[in-house]
Amino acid sequence: MDTRTGLPVVGMVGGGQLARMTHQAAISLGQSLRVLSEKPDDSAALVAADVPIGTHTDLSALREFAKGCDAVTFDHEHVPTEHIEVLEAEGVKIFPGSKALVFAQDKGMMRERLAALGAPVPRWRRVSTAEEIEAFAGGSWPVVAKATRGGYDGRGVWMVGSPEAAADLVSTGIPLIVEEKVPLRRELAALVARSPFGQVAAYPVVETVQKDGICVEVIAPAPGLADDLALEAQQLAIDLATELGVVGLLAVELFQTDAGIVVNELAMRPHNSGHWTIEGARTSQFEQHLRAVLDYPMGSTELTAPVVVMANVLGGEPGGISIDERLHHLFAADPGVRVHLYGKQIRPGRKIGHVTALGSSVDEVRARAVRAAQWLQEGK
Numbered sequence: 001m002d003t004r005t006g007l008p009v010v011g012m013v014g015g016g017q018l019a020r021m022t023h024q025a026a027i028s029l030g031q032s033l034r035v036l037s038e039k040p041d042d043s044a045a046l047v048a049a050d051v052p053i054g055t056h057t058d059l060s061a062l063r064e065f066a067k068g069c070d071a072v073t074f075d076h077e078h079v080p081t082e083h084i085e086v087l088e089a090e091g092v093k094i095f096p097g098s099k100a101l102v103f104a105q106d107k108g109m110m111r112e113r114l115a116a117l118g119a120p121v122p123r124w125r126r127v128s129t130a131e132e133i134e135a136f137a138g139g140s141w142p143v144v145a146k147a148t149r150g151g152y153d154g155r156g157v158w159m160v161g162s163p164e165a166a167a168d169l170v171s172t173g174i175p176l177i178v179e180e181k182v183p184l185r186r187e188l189a190a191l192v193a194r195s196p197f198g199q200v201a202a203y204p205v206v207e208t209v210q211k212d213g214i215c216v217e218v219i220a221p222a223p224g225l226a227d228d229l230a231l232e233a234q235q236l237a238i239d240l241a242t243e244l245g246v247v248g249l250l251a252v253e254l255f256q257t258d259a260g261i262v263v264n265e266l267a268m269r270p271h272n273s274g275h276w277t278i279e280g281a282r283t284s285q286f287e288q289h290l291r292a293v294l295d296y297p298m299g300s301t302e303l304t305a306p307v308v309v310m311a312n313v314l315g316g317e318p319g320g321i322s323i324d325e326r327l328h329h330l331f332a333a334d335p336g337v338r339v340h341l342y343g344k345q346i347r348p349g350r351k352i353g354h355v356t357a358l359g360s361s362v363d364e365v366r367a368r369a370v371r372a373a374q375w376l377q378e379g380k
Contacts, residue, residue: 001070005030008294011065013056014075015042017342018270021278023048025286036065046343059083066092071293073248074269077105078150095247095293096268103244104268108148108177117243119236120262124179133166136178148175157213182262184255188222189273190237191251193288193298200241201288201298202234203281208273215272217370218310220280220303223362233261249274249289279338279356280308305358307365311373313353315346326376337372
């Protein structure tokens with residue numbers, strides 16, 4: 001408890017943009033998020049007041065960081081499971097806990113648990129040899145190989161198109177699962193939050209647009225999604241949050257196929273598919289996550305406009321006009337677009353921010369968001 005304010009202290013492990021935006025949400029709740037950051041110039045470290053420097057793989061740093069925190073949560077899933085278990089045994093309140101988070105950390109365990117719960121998942125198996133991958137493919141290439149741990153934003157995912165490619169991948173020694181390549185129509189995401197009390201809040205199902213393994217757009221609500229399928233996706237996310245014992249945000253990434261929906265991935269933290277909620281929902285995903293880990297009642301997930309589109313801003317090639325000058329031009333051209341920059345060094349293809357546009361026409365709002373993101377990336 002913060003003796004100055006009488007309010008609880010939340011610690012977030014990881015100093016990236018998710019922690020930065022969670023810190024912004026914490027301010028309105030009278031808090032200053034405590035952040036464990038690897039570097040003093042990480043996104044959240046640039047804006048938060050209480051920022052110990054340390055790495056998520058160092059148990060002693062985690063233990064010291066947790067002192068004085070009423071709850072500890074995560075900016076990413078990469079904290080070793082065994083470290084979380086030690087802290088829990090020592091009485092630290094960690095959300096989501098190790099028994100839930102492991103299903104977002106380990107794709108093999110996730111697939112096994114989802115299958116046991118009867119959730120729709122692709123055909124899959126664990127593999128350790130090229131022959132096992134070839135047997136799984138059964139002559140139908142390509143198949144999708146995934147590192148069981150550590151992958152994100154397209155990293156740790158490979159499209160394997162031949163026995164030779166399978167042998168090359170296995171030779172790296174990376175623990176793998178393989179999955180069928182799902183014939184999808186589009187990708188969706190269902191975002192829910194759950195408190196220790198068991199209250200659950202569900203956001204509208206959104207469409208996510210991927211390019212080179214990176215989410216580039218999110219459209220809320222998902223255009224043309226039948227009401228029964230939207231309700232099915234929300235109920236699936238609620239059921240998974242409950243069955244897995246998730247506290248905080250759960251993002252369920254989905255494939256929409258001709259036959260229905262299939263679970264692709266799980267994330268147990270604020271998620272890129274929910275950035276639109278800052279302006280587009282009555283309660284942002286970041287405030288909702290804080291409410292959940294503090295066991296506050298959940299906030300409203302109602303949209304603030306009929307259509308909300310978020311577009312990620314990626315780093316462009318060096319040179320050209322500065323990002324500051326681009327902001328001047330963008331705001332003059334479209335004062336209604338909201339911009340969030342993460343304070344990151346600009347590198348080609350790196351997520352450096354996002355923009356959000358709101359309105360009533362999917363085509364018009366989407367065009368505005370995409371145009372704004374492209375302008376901030378390329379200056380044209």
